[in-house]
Amino acid sequence: MKNDHEIMDRVRAAVDDCTRGIEETPSLRYRILTQAKGDPPMKKKLSTVLILATVLMLLVTGAVAATLLHGDILGWLFRTDRSEAPAEIAALVETAGESRRNELSALTLNETLFDGNTLSLSLTLENPTDEPMVYRIRQAKLNGQYLIAESVMLPYGSSAGELLGGEADGQVFPKEATVYATFTAVSDYPDPLDNAMGSTAAIAAPEEGSIPSLPSRTALTATDEAEFSVLVEVFRPVDPARLTALGHEAFLDPSSPATGSGSAESRLIPFDSATVPSLLAQIGSEEYTFPIRMKTAAIPTVSAQPGTYENDLFSLELDSFTLSSVSGMLEGCITVPAPSAMKDRLPEDLTFFYAFPEDVYEQAKQDNSVALALRMGNSGGGWSNGPGPDSPILCNVSASFRSNTGSLPRGVYLVWMTGNNGTPDWDTAIYIPLK
Amino acid sequence: MGAIQAPDQTPLERLDQWIQAYEKDLLRLCCLYLRDWNAAEDAVQETFLKAYRQMDSFRGDSHVKTWLIRIAVNQCRDMRRSAWYRYIDPRVSIDCLPITTPPPTADHLALNTAIMRLSPKYLEVVLLYYYEGYRMKEIAQMLGITEAAVSTRIRKAKQKLKNELEGGEEHEK
Incomplete structure (x- = not known):
């Protein structure tokens, strides 16, 4: 039997030879972009703070005013074409504008937003040197406890870092980047996202025969004085001549003499114990600390009455459905088993559903579009029709939603898909009132 | 950037x-x-x-x-x-792929068809491990299975491909 490398070469040669007729399909690209455009637009918009900062910029020169322009945390959170964030949300934005730096890195805390549930921050990372450096931000903490992230933008986390400064293939890379992050809790143990080389050592191994306990997590609470800190690691490319550019992304070519791998394909090098020493040399790290304030805020929530809901085709036992307005966005969760046929049979291929706030339902139905539906987040379970028309396989479906409409609806319509074309079957609509 | x-x-x-x-x-x-x-x-x-x-x-x-x-x-x-x-149509053939000129070699055609005949769980690891070059740990995370399961599937897929090329066992649908 051939070894893995020989098999790999043979498989690649065979697949490449048989699939070399596959080319990019302009019509497919067009279809994808056209359908994506039907989703709520995610244009960056000017936040109240940014508008004010722009005005200040015209009147005042200096680093403080320039720093304010790097914020726009509401722009990241909302990403809509709305002209402004809800006033109650804009009022929660705290502008810090504080900077910390050493000879290898500089970090500015631009804005923070605490909505009573999640803490969102905007940070700007800068390379103050004259050579290209790779940066990674890790181990965000609040008052010494690890923060658990809900969503982040690189270079936060355990994998690829951000290349700042330098140039490749004639493209000059900026020396700074803005990082956004939203955290939902604190814990005694690092965020699994932050589980980089060696950080697992922080988690103590359970005693033999004992059941390991799950790391505890504590919800974030309002406070007038808190300390936010984050670790900035700095790496110098071992061979800067091997930097390559692909579109807007920079890569370190693994065929660098430092690795001797011989591979001609450029790819982003993930941070792990094997690749970092060969391509990147860590030359510094610094924990930067900033004072922040987390104002008190109440989270408005609406929910549905558990029970039976129905349309002309089937009935549904709703277990739970809640929606909360968090930082002006709707977040929710629904748990519902498979529908039960009311007439002779369920529609075939009753697969999954969309949720439409009642104020947009008629427009969505008229457009026959899902663009205005609540955006489905994590979901689990599912159901499918069994061998007979009245023998569905029952599973629980739970799903979370996110929407940037910001306003809590008085009700939602659940509309199912039938078939695999991805469009809703409006005859399956079930109305769920919320209060 | x-x-x-x-x-x-x-x-x-x-x-x-x-x-x-x-x-x-x-x-x-x-x-x-x-x-x-x-x-x-x-x-x-x-x-x-x-x-x-x-x-x-x-x-x-x-x-x-x-x-x-x-x-x-x-x-x-x-x-x-x-x-x-x-x-x-459950019959596996290379007809689903765009025509190439010149056509693929007989050896490459046989191996590629054998790969396509694998059941999904073996096809996945073959493509991810041997073609895309991902490591077992990465494949485990991508497929939501353990590294041990990935290793087992690779080993069994290797065996199935060997049999397909040398004749003998029925291929899986």
């Missing part, structure tokens, strides 16, 4: 960037998985749309392509389980 979009790049621009960079790779993967060109295009379309919808939850703890492949594999799995897929 580093590994992520600039803050002023719109999500649609980012999506277009991804399509241009990875559409061909995903079409190849989905075509080999689903054995049907039209189905593969549908799978790729849905993969990119799902990625677009989940763009703000992408944590960047893996390369974009890795993340897209994970979505694509799940999409292919769902499609193979769907009622519609039951009507796809």
Whole structure:
């Protein structure tokens, strides 16, 4: 039997030879972009703070005013074409504008937003040197406890870092980047996202025969004085001549003499114990600390009455459905088993559903579009029709939603898909009132 | 500029960037998985749309392509389980792939057909391990299984491919 490398070469040669007729399909690209455009637009918009900062910029020169322009945390959170964030949300934005730096890195805390549930921050990372450096931000903490992230933008986390400064293939890379992050809790143990080389050592191994306990997590609470800190690691490319550019992304070519791998394909090098020493040399790290304030805020929530809901085709036992307005966005969760046929049979291929706030339902139905539906987040379970028309396989479906409409609806319509074309079957609509 | 979009790049621009960079790779993967060109295009379309919808939850703890492949594999799995897929001609042939000139060699054709005949759980690891070059740990994370399971499937897939090429065992449907 051939070894893995020989098999790999043979498989690649065979697949490449048989699939070399596959080319990019302009019509497919067009279809994808056209359908994506039907989703709520995610244009960056000017936040109240940014508008004010722009005005200040015209009147005042200096680093403080320039720093304010790097914020726009509401722009990241909302990403809509709305002209402004809800006033109650804009009022929660705290502008810090504080900077910390050493000879290898500089970090500015631009804005923070605490909505009573999640803490969102905007940070700007800068390379103050004259050579290209790779940066990674890790181990965000609040008052010494690890923060658990809900969503982040690189270079936060355990994998690829951000290349700042330098140039490749004639493209000059900026020396700074803005990082956004939203955290939902604190814990005694690092965020699994932050589980980089060696950080697992922080988690103590359970005693033999004992059941390991799950790391505890504590919800974030309002406070007038808190300390936010984050670790900035700095790496110098071992061979800067091997930097390559692909579109807007920079890569370190693994065929660098430092690795001797011989591979001609450029790819982003993930941070792990094997690749970092060969391509990147860590030359510094610094924990930067900033004072922040987390104002008190109440989270408005609406929910549905558990029970039976129905349309002309089937009935549904709703277990739970809640929606909360968090930082002006709707977040929710629904748990519902498979529908039960009311007439002779369920529609075939009753697969999954969309949720439409009642104020947009008629427009969505008229457009026959899902663009205005609540955006489905994590979901689990599912159901499918069994061998007979009245023998569905029952599973629980739970799903979370996110929407940037910001306003809590008085009700939602659940509309199912039938078939695999991805469009809703409006005859399956079930109305769920919320209060 | 580093590994992520600039803050002023719109999500649609980012999506277009991804399509241009990875559409061909995903079409190849989905075509080999689903054995049907039209189905593969549908799978790729849905993969990119799902990625677009989940763009703000992408944590960047893996390369974009890795993340897209994970979505694509799940999409292919769902499609193979769907009622519609039951009507796809189950005979495995290279006819689902675009014609190439000159045609592939007999050896390459035999091996590629053997790969396409593998059941999904073996096909996945063969494509991800031997073709894409992912490590077992990465494949385990992508498929939601243990590294030991990945290793076992690779070993069994290797055995099945050996048998296919040398004749003997019936191929799996």
